[in-house]
Amino acid sequence: MNDLYVTCEDIISDIDFKTVRDWKDRTGGKAVGYFPVYAPAEIIHAAGMLPVGLAGAGDRLDIQHADARFGSFICSIVKTTLELGMTDHLAAFDALLFTSICDSARNLCYVMQRNFPEKYVDFLHLPHNPSSPAAAEFLASEYRRLSARLEELGGEPYDEVAVLHAIESFNENRALTRSLCDWRAERPHLMKASELYALVRAGNYLPVEQHTEMLVAAGAEFEGRAAKARDSIRVVVEGAFCEQPPIDVVRIIEQAGCYVVDDDLTIGRRWFTEDISTDGDPMMALAQAYLDKSVYSSVRHDFRKPRSQGLVEKVRNRKADAVIMLVAKFCEPAYFDYVLFKQELEKEGIPHLLIEFEEKLFTFENLRMEVETFAESLLFA
């Protein structure tokens, strides 16, 4: 494996957040961790702080304390995030930000607030009614509130130009990410899903400009690759928008006979379908983009367009043969969406396989067999 991907895998599996601590040492700035899926990183960046996308602890932490606080029937990421806090792994973060993705994440926000009173812990309400003309103004007011709180925390005072620049930097990063995803969908035999995943997710922990350089380097390296395509089915992986599966799960899906042509892993890093406008009030531009230009996701509600339609379009656009529903155990938004996704996929004649995962405790061999059987049934049908 190329050095770049080794670096990325190291970064994403580091629960001591060395990149974040180094950045803080270098700049003297503050770091804001945000719980998946999406957060307006531009605003944090413009305040001179480092936005960091949290993603649980994977299999690198034994849960000693968090089980007693969150009990049964709650997904892993909620517990491992709390465990990270209780074992001092989140010491580098001056603030923690949560959004309205689900009830477990929301309650975690306030459990964090109670247990870590020294941190600024806040909750952004991302609107569930984008059809209302009032939604954009409300969301912009949320963003302004965040910006003011960051300033109180010692961030740079609100500066429209700084936010516009931040939007430009993130636009560039997202555009590159989108083009790598397109490139991968065209030539999945040249770019492993696990590579793209590690590369994109590494952006959660780095300053955006640095990550953009990585994406550029990766793009150039991909262009030089050559290999023969194997017999594999083309799949869309859907459902791991928040809690992330062990990277080996992604590898096994590929090794077992699938080309992953699209997925929603770390979807927050490619949340927008096009560039966010850099005209006018940047807070309104960010809000409007959230409402009208973001991808469908199980935690973003927009009843103007069913999410199942978004999934079917993705399958068609990527010329995929099937969908692998990769769902975190106890993730209620994913469980609910599965019901309507399943109906729609069946109606459209698109085969699917449902896999549940947890951050830890994964029976890889069963998974390999299941995916192999699924892929073979389609290849030799």
Next chain:
Amino acid sequence: MVDWYQKLAESAETGTPPAASMMVSGACVELTQAFDVLPLYPEVNALQLAIRRQSLEPILAAEEFGYASDNCAYVKADIGAYFKGITPTGSPLPKPALVLCNFVGCNTYVKWFEHVSVIMEAPLYVLDVPFLRAGEPSADAIAYVVRQLKELVVKLEEITGKQLDMDKLREAVWCSSQVEEYWSKIKHLARRSPSPFDAYFDAITLMGPLYVHRATREGVAFFKQALEELELKAELDREAGVRERFRLVFEGPPPYPHFRAFRDMFAKWNACAVASTYSTVGGLWEFGARHDPDNPFESIALHMIEHNVTNRNMQQRNEQIKRYVEEWDADGVIIHFVKSCRLFSAGQGDMREYFSRTLGVPTLYVESDLADPRYFSTAQLQTRVDAYFEALEMHKSARTSAHVG
């Protein structure tokens, strides 16, 4: 409630009055009342099926359809019952003219109503209510909800072919304010010792009318009478020297399929709930909030954002329970973890930590479910409850002797 089910059956047969599906929590029933639109509460259906022990069959049907064993069992009971043609009373339920998702805290609401809308092919409107973060909602949050309420008015005008009658809306809001006053007084009766009613197990019988009839004159009369009866009972209990042995605060919804058995576990110890968070799902009024007929839209918005437990954060819920313990003079807290309901249950272990460790309030934490009968283990629960009361007894006598000494 019988009357309400009758009206729903009429609506199912004739199409009038039209019905709107709504969620109990933060329901803007004043607005539907102003249009004579019948509220239809899927949660109440699910609850009725569960308490009548009819929820398992629909839950299994929903799981067959694709729902996970860990999805909220209320949703599965409701949707499964629709598939199976089961209703709580046996009489038909109308197809909603509008599926109105008043999103108040619970993310499952959005999913549930989206599914209802797809499955029943009925139009959906999501009224998005910003979660309560700080002590009071921001002006932006209130403005956002008010504007959506006005969008909703247009929808209701379309459905009913009527214009909004502001006097009628004010009247509905006034009725709610009166009901809230009576209900709040009822809640405060439980501060007496002995409490004339159980604010968890008995409160549930008053919660249905609160959601269905709150904005009507019948509702006002009903709650006035309920208050009078309970005041009388309080007086009689006092004279007869009735005493409760333990005063408790309950957190979380009850296990409806095993309601009786669960209740008996506490009755055995002559324990009485003097307050509960569950009884504030529809509205939190015992601390003074009321609808305001002079500001109908703003006060409906405030009720949705601020004055119901589901839209308030965990720290605020802790604070609410703490006030109950102190002001309602309770001996302990019972946390009923409901596997279905992450809104209530996610993080309840931390709440236990807060009450038992930080505040030193004896706290019991038990797990089961509110609609799925498969998650209730009588023997295990009884053992836990008994052990809790034995310890509580010791705690109380230690406290009393310390006090006397």
